[in-house]
Amino acid sequence: MKKTDQILFFAFSVCILFLPLILKESYILHVFVFIGINTMLAIALNLLLGYAGQISLGQGALYGLGAYISAILSAKYGVNPWLGMGVSAVIVSAVAFIVGFPILKLRGHYLAMATLGLGIILYIIFNETVDWTGGPSGFPGIPNLKLGSLTFDNDVANFYLVWFFALITMFLALNLYQSRIGRALRAVSDSEVAARIMGVDAWLLKVKIFAASAFISSLAGSLYAHTVTFIAPASFGFNFSVELLTMVVVGGLGSVFGSFLGAAILTLLPEWLRVFHDFDIVIYGLLLILIMMFMPRGLAGLVSHLKAKVYVESK
Amino acid sequence: MLTVKNVNTFYGQLHALKNVSLHLKKGEIVTLIGANGAGKSTLINTISGLTPPRTGSILLDGFAIEKLPPHRIVELGISQVPEGRQIFNTLSVKENLELGAFLYLRKKGGRRLYEEMVEKIFHLFPVLRERCHQPAGTLSGGEQQMLAIGRALMARPQILLLDEPSMGLAPLIVKEIFSVIHALARQGGTTILLVEQNAKAALRIADRGYVLETGKVIMEGEALELMENKEVKRAYLGRDRKDIWER
Structure with a gap:
């Protein structure tokens, strides 16, 4: 990890640690639980899109698969939720690994189509296997996670639970970026042919990072299921996959802190825009267009651009 | 040391290489010349495993490599x-070189070997040291070509395949790069297969050459011989004005 990233990560973790003391039991703290989950999901997609340059429009469904497996194991079979979380992450990443072999041979639009197909198939399964998932009307009564006598059933506890995982994800993603594998991923993104003749097994590497991305998405899904205690297919559809894509692009491709910013903005914006009543969706769209027009490299790109400007002017 | 025997490579239906055979001896510079679409790059990609041949064999020191994936062949x-060039634009110059060392960097002692190799590359191309932390996409064309060669050398190859290193570069830079290639073979003992459109420059530093036309080897021989060959002169070297005058 770069020195600046280390400092930034440390400062960020401290801020997160003290946030509940400032926000108390407020609604915004409740929103921050979801920002944590979305940060994990955005980073998971960023590993594919920002690091390796591979698009996925099925992220929402992998997230849903994790949530459903966790829900079914804990509510129907009485499996310990922690264990269920681990089991679902392993299953979901195994699914991604197996599906990844054929679809990650594809590139660009074709890969987008294939991952979209994966998302749609899973979405149909969530809806149609009513005996397992409860179908369109949802899956209620998922137990909360417990640690000793502590039950994660309030916002403060959930905040720390979710952010514990989100911070670990951020830490690992930051480390990966500067590692040998991280460089290989970025090389594949720049020129796959050149990466291959440097000795990178590009196909296998893409499949592995897809599985890693699925693992993180599944964990986020399980956290969502156990904190909200109710899930329905609508949360894991195509729209949400596109929203994740927007978070990553608005935040900045390849930037871990950017993923957090993207997740935070796209989770908070709908809350803030509520004052505009029926026009909120218009303003939401307009803001996204403006961000993309004036910050094509996302919010993280804007930060590094400003840094470069200050640096030049100070000389 | 490398023998290509009766290789046939296809792109779908397109028969790109037709019964191509060639060999490289240790420490030699061999050049492949031919017009656009003759199959020069395909031959290079066939050897490195990117477009494996449908039939025929490729032997490295007697060991068949034609069915291996590219990463095994690099190894x-x-x-x-x-x-x-295909350098990694968004990665820094140093990171590009680190990718050249991808396969041995994780091995024991790999880090030290890597440091040694980086020093060698910086010695060979001093400008890369100055540009060390710059994104590779911001380098000039010549510097990018140097980086591409340096990156390939980082893998410590016995055989270096060069695909049109002079493409789009100023004559002075081409001269510099060709003298480095020459030195690599003569002093470093690296075996080199050089694909070039610039046949004159390539034949000047090469020991031997092959002429490719529409996927077939139509001629082979010592570089000097080829340079004097009428057909090669007419098709690839360009008629000298003097020759016309004399005629």
């Missing part, structure tokens, strides 16, 4: 400098 000591 065995064949590195490629691809056409159009």
Whole structure:
């Protein structure tokens, strides 16, 4: 990890640690639980899109698969939720690994189509296997996670639970970026042919990072299921996959802190825009267009651009 | 040391290489010349495993490599400098070089070997040291070509495949790069297969050459011989004005 990233990560973790003391039991703290989950999901997609340059429009469904497996194991079979979380992450990443072999041979639009197909198939399964998932009307009564006598059933506890995982994800993603594998991923993104003749097994590497991305998405899904205690297919559809894509692009491709910013903005914006009543969706769209027009490299790109400007002017 | 025997490569229906055979001896510079679409790059990609042949064999020191994936072939000591350089634009110069060391960097002592190799590359191309932390996409064309060669050398190849290193570069830079290639073979003992459109410059530093036309080897021989050959002169070297005058 770069020195600046280390400092930034440390400062960020401290801020997160003290946030509940400032926000108390407020609604915004409740929103921050979801920002944590979305940060994990955005980073998971960023590993594919920002690091390796591979698009996925099925992220929402992998997230849903994790949530459903966790829900079914804990509510129907009485499996310990922690264990269920681990089991679902392993299953979901195994699914991604197996599906990844054929679809990650594809590139660009074709890969987008294939991952979209994966998302749609899973979405149909969530809806149609009513005996397992409860179908369109949802899956209620998922137990909360417990640690000793502590039950994660309030916002403060959930905040720390979710952010514990989100911070670990951020830490690992930051480390990966500067590692040998991280460089290989970025090389594949720049020129796959050149990466291959440097000795990178590009196909296998893409499949592995897809599985890693699925693992993180599944964990986020399980956290969502156990904190909200109710899930329905609508949360894991195509729209949400596109929203994740927007978070990553608005935040900045390849930037871990950017993923957090993207997740935070796209989770908070709908809350803030509520004052505009029926026009909120218009303003939401307009803001996204403006961000993309004036910050094509996302919010993280804007930060590094400003840094470069200050640096030049100070000389 | 490398023998290509009756290789046939296809792109779908397109028969790109037709019964091509060639060999490289240790420490030699061999050049492949031919017009656009003759199959020069395909031959390079076939050797490095990117477009494996449908039939025929490729032997490295007697060991068949034609069915191996590219990353195994790099490991065995064949590195490629691809056409159009294909450097990693968003990565820094140093990171590009680290990718050249991808296969041995995780091994024991790999880090030290890597440091040694980086020093060698910086010695060979001092400008890369100055540009060390710059994104590779911001380098000039010549510097990018140097980086592409340096990156391939980082893998410590026995055989270096160069695909049109002079493409789009100023004559002075081409001269510098060709003298480095020459030195690599003569002093470093690296075996070199050089694909070039610039046949004159290539034949000048090469020991032997092959002429490719529409996927077939139509001629082969010592570089000097080829340079004097009427057909080669007419088709690839360009008629000298003097020759016309004399006629």
